[in-house]
Amino acid sequence: MESSATYFSGFSLNDLWFLGEAALRTLWISFLAISIGSLIGIFLGLALSVSRIFSFTLGAILDIFRSVPLIIQLVLFFNFAPIIGLRLNPFEAGLIVLTVYTSAYVANVARGGIEAVGIPMRQAARSLGMNYWQDLRYVVWPIGLRAVFPAWVGVALGVMKDSALVSILGYVELLKASQILMTRTQEAILILSIAGAFYFALSYPISYYATRLEQRWSK
Amino acid sequence: MDYNFHWRPVFKSLPDLLESAILTLEVAILSMILGIIFGLALSLIRIHVKGPLKWFAISWIELARNTPALLQLFFFGFGLGAFGIHFSPFLIVLMGLTFNNSGYLAENFRGGFNSIPDTQIRASLSLGMNHFQTYTRIIIPQVLRVVYHPMTNQMVWAVLMSSLGMLVGFRELSGETQFFASKTYRIFEYFAATAVIYYVIVKIILGAARLMASRLFKY
Numbered sequence: 001m002e003s004s005a006t007y008f009s010g011f012s013l014n015d016l017w018f019l020g021e022a023a024l025r026t027l028w029i030s031f032l033a034i035s036i037g038s039l040i041g042i043f044l045g046l047a048l049s050v051s052r053i054f055s056f057t058l059g060a061i062l063d064i065f066r067s068v069p070l071i072i073q074l075v076l077f078f079n080f081a082p083i084i085g086l087r088l089n090p091f092e093a094g095l096i097v098l099t100v101y102t103s104a105y106v107a108n109v110a111r112g113g114i115e116a117v118g119i120p121m122r123q124a125a126r127s128l129g130m131n132y133w134q135d136l137r138y139v140v141w142p143i144g145l146r147a148v149f150p151a152w153v154g155v156a157l158g159v160m161k162d163s164a165l166v167s168i169l170g171y172v173e174l175l176k177a178s179q180i181l182m183t184r185t186q187e188a189i190l191i192l193s194i195a196g197a198f199y200f201a202l203s204y205p206i207s208y209y210a211t212r213l214e215q216r217w218s219k
Numbered sequence: 220m221d222y223n224f225h226w227r228p229v230f231k232s233l234p235d236l237l238e239s240a241i242l243t244l245e246v247a248i249l250s251m252i253l254g255i256i257f258g259l260a261l262s263l264i265r266i267h268v269k270g271p272l273k274w275f276a277i278s279w280i281e282l283a284r285n286t287p288a289l290l291q292l293f294f295f296g297f298g299l300g301a302f303g304i305h306f307s308p309f310l311i312v313l314m315g316l317t318f319n320n321s322g323y324l325a326e327n328f329r330g331g332f333n334s335i336p337d338t339q340i341r342a343s344l345s346l347g348m349n350h351f352q353t354y355t356r357i358i359i360p361q362v363l364r365v366v367y368h369p370m371t372n373q374m375v376w377a378v379l380m381s382s383l384g385m386l387v388g389f390r391e392l393s394g395e396t397q398f399f400a401s402k403t404y405r406i407f408e409y410f411a412a413t414a415v416i417y418y419v420i421v422k423i424i425l426g427a428a429r430l431m432a433s434r435l436f437k438y
Binding site (some may be wrong): 026049054064067068069071072073076079080082149157161162164165167168178179182186187188189192195196199200203204207 | 239242271282284285286287288290294295297298300301302374379380382383384386393394406407410411413414417418421422
């Protein structure tokens, strides 16, 4: 051994394992935020399309989440929670912010879908004897979904990529893990390429499939 | 709730924050101008050119669209740093945003170009215009109409994305906020003020875009 301490150690197989675990955390937080956020967003979209007052007030509130950088929202909420007596770990705080962020975007998409169906179609459904919920379930949902599914995929993939920002709260997801490894091994290109390849491998096939679907449906 | 809000330091440093907001706007606008130039080139290459140049354009576009913006910034910051190429934080953010904007804008432009039927090109050629005239007088004005709205959105995105600058040491609006927040420990107050500033910036951009649209697309 040399007498001087070595500060950096090379990239090893163990580190790949570390990155893999972090990638799972990225998947987990994105999955939760996208599924819960979409569910909330659909109901918000419904509320937006129902009444003018809602679309004005609720729309203005949701607009805030789309006009302020996610990173600011994350820091703001993470520091606001203790003020009102909530003790949240980085995962919980990140999840809450990401979920609200997702629902703000999905609400807009959902409203677009509901409006794409058109009033005459819905009047026809009602005059056939369907009640309000049947109309939503059997007429608005299938038609609206087709209209906005590609847009929804875009939002979901965006949230998956934006989940990288939760790293600022200290949640060790893929990008935070890469940052830690970069500091230790000083092999930035290699590690960033691995992380980038993961995001790309997840995002590219889905967006490709969505574009294909959009083309097929628009024919 | 036993937290005392202290807004005085925020008001005191408001001029500094607003000054850094101008830096945010600067980097966003510059990255947008460069992004339009590169994006136009990439989309034209993707449509008209075959061979390695086309694959270069496609990989640029797809990498920009399918990896997190923060990862792209890290690549320009730490990744190139591994080769001994060091840039100032301003340039890192500018390059990262330009890379990202070009990818998204290229796809918007491609959609715009595809929306113009080939017959128009042939018609204008048969009227004696050359290719350059055809593009500048017939195609581009129509494409601009189609891509105007996505371009406005991208501009908003550029402003929001520039907030990532705080993670690579760039003292734009977010970076400056973090600096003051860690100096005074008034994290919530500072970030709340910054959120408001971002919101106002985004609203101004959207308002200006709407005003410009009503002038540009009168006919």
